[in-house]
Amino acid sequence: MSFALKGVAYITGAGSGIGQSAAYSLARQGVRQFALLDRNPVTSTIQELKKNHSNIEIDDIQIDVADEKAVDHSVERAVKNFGRIDYAFNNAGIGGALNTTDKIEREDFERVLSVNTTGVWLCVRAQIRQMLKQEKLSDSYRSYRGSIVNMASMYGIIGPSAQVPTTAYATSKHAVIGMTKADAVAMAPQGIKINAICPGYVATPLVGTTMNKGSLMDNERLKVPLTRFANMEEIADCVAFLHSEASSYMIGTSLLADGGFTIQ
Structure with missing residues (x-):
């Protein structure tokens, strides 16, 4: 899959999992400047990118996306560098x-929302503010x-x-979709494209640590018509597609990549 992307990428959670794979996918499509953010070191991501691609520029930023000042500073730093x-x-x-809700402590519920929802909102706000200051990469009507x-x-x-009572997680992700739709409507006339990616089960470190292995995971896998979990690269390529001009007429979409899980 090739989209011939040019420009600067800013990726949170880039130290592992889908974020790491997204960096690899965008690099395969031509991106050579990256701001890579994570709470943990992104050393392995950087090493892999530099091993496979020449003339690559990377700024690694350690960050908690729930920290408002840190998020704003990270965008300012990326723009200063690139x-x-x-x-x-x-x-x-x-x-x-x-x-389930009756068993969740308030601090646990709010922590999930602070990262998954508020953290995304803080990043989007800072990114929109920057993108409104910059021109399109090209004169094409498909460019943003x-x-x-x-x-x-x-x-x-x-x-x-x-069997999978992810109440706080589901709440946070429903909110992200609502946020994406609202921002997409407001920003499309301003030349900013905003979408969401909605993976099903993916073979990531997060899945491994959140859910016990064994019968539960096997039962969930059997609910997927493809009878397997996604490879991280498959989701990363969907992210690259949403960033490309191939998706130029898609705004506010929630792109499902779930192996058919939700159609049953």
Whole structure:
């Protein structure tokens, strides 16, 4: 899959999982300037990018996306280093405990929302403010001042099953989809494209630490018509698509990549 992307990418949660794979996918499409953000070091991501691509420029920023000042500073820093932000992927998130509402402590519920929802909103706000200051990369009618992709989930569209009571997580991802739609409507006339990606189950470190292995995971896998979980690269390529001119007529969409899980 090739989209011939040019410009600057800003990716949160880039140290592992889908964020890391998104960096690799965007680099394969031609992006050579990256602001890579994570709470943990992004060393392995940087090493892999530099091993496979020449003339690559990377600024790694350690950040908690729930920290307003840190988020604003990270965007300012990326622009200072690279001049602009063209492709933002707000991917950082946490799973939270597998509990129903009656069993969740308030601080646990609010922590999930602070990262998955408020953290995304803080990033989007800072990115929009910057993108409004910059011109489109080209004169093409399919070009934008900038493209933003927010990490949602199939559980932002459907409710989790009784066997997977991800109440806080589902709440946070429904909110991300609502935010994406509202911002997309407001910003499309201003030349900023905003969409969300809604993966189903993906073989990520987050899935491994959030859910116990064994019968539960096997049962969930069997609900997927493809009978397997997604590879991280498959989701990353969807992110690259949403950033490309191939999706130029898509705004405010919640792109499902769930192996058919939600159609049953």
